[in-house]
Amino acid sequence: xxxxxxxxxxxxxxxxxxxxxxxxxxxxxxxxxxxxxxxxxxxxxxxxxxxxxxxxxxxxxxxxxxxxxxxxxxxxxxxxxxxxxxxxxxxxxxxxxxxxxxxxxxxxxxxxxxxxxxxxxxxxxxxxxxxxxxxxxxxxxxxxxxxxxxxxxxxxxxxxxxxxxxxxxxxxxxx
Numbered sequence: 001x002x003x004x005x006x007x008x009x010x011x012x013x014x015x016x017x018x019x020x021x022x023x024x025x026x027x028x029x030x031x032x033x034x035x036x037x038x039x040x041x042x043x044x045x046x047x048x049x050x051x052x053x054x055x056x057x058x059x060x061x062x063x064x065x066x067x068x069x070x071x072x073x074x075x076x077x078x079x080x081x082x083x084x085x086x087x088x089x090x091x092x093x094x095x096x097x098x099x100x101x102x103x104x105x106x107x108x109x110x111x112x113x114x115x116x117x118x119x120x121x122x123x124x125x126x127x128x129x130x131x132x133x134x135x136x137x138x139x140x141x142x143x144x145x146x147x148x149x150x151x152x153x154x155x156x157x158x159x160x161x162x163x164x165x166x167x168x169x170x171x172x173x174x175x
Contacts, residue, residue, distance in 0.1 A: 140159050144159055
C-alpha cells in the first residue's frame with residue numbers, strides 16, 4: 001500500500017518540518033515499522049560505503065604493485081574510448097563518406113592538373129611562344145657566340161639576362 005501512495009517522499013537533506021504532515025497520516029505501528037526500515041537501510045548504506053572504501057584501497061594497492069600509474073590509466077581509457085568510437089556505425093559511415101570524398105577530390109585535382117598541363121603545352125606550341133623562343137635563341141647565339149644552340153628555356157633566359165647585364169656594364173665603362 002505504501003509503494004502506491006501518491007504523496008511525495010522527502011529527499012535526503014530535506015527539512016524535517018516538511019515530513020511532519022506525512023507522519024500524522026500514518027499509524028504509530030506504521031511509523032515504527034518505517035523507522036526500523038530506515039535504520040536498516042542507513043546501516044546497509046554505511047556497510048556498503050565501508051566495503052566500497054575497502055575495495056578502492058585494495059584496487060589502489062594492486063595498481064601500485066603492478067606499477068600502473070594515473071598516466072597509464074588515462075592512456076588506456078583514451079585507447080578504449082577511441083576503440084569504442086571507431087566501432088560505432090556513425091563513425092564507420094562518416095569515415096566511409098570522407099574516404100569517398102577524398103577519392104573524388106583526388107580525381108578532381110588530377111583532372112585539373114591534366115588540364116593545366118595541356119594548357120601549358122598549348123601555350124608552348126603556340127606561334128607567339130615559338131616566335132619569342134626563336135628571338136631568345138637568336139639573342140643567345142649573338143651574345144654567347146660559341147655555345148651550341150638549344151638547352152632548356154630556363155638556361156636560355158638566364159643566358160640572355162647575363163648577356164644583357166654584361167652589355168650594360170660594357171656600355172657604362174665606355175662612357
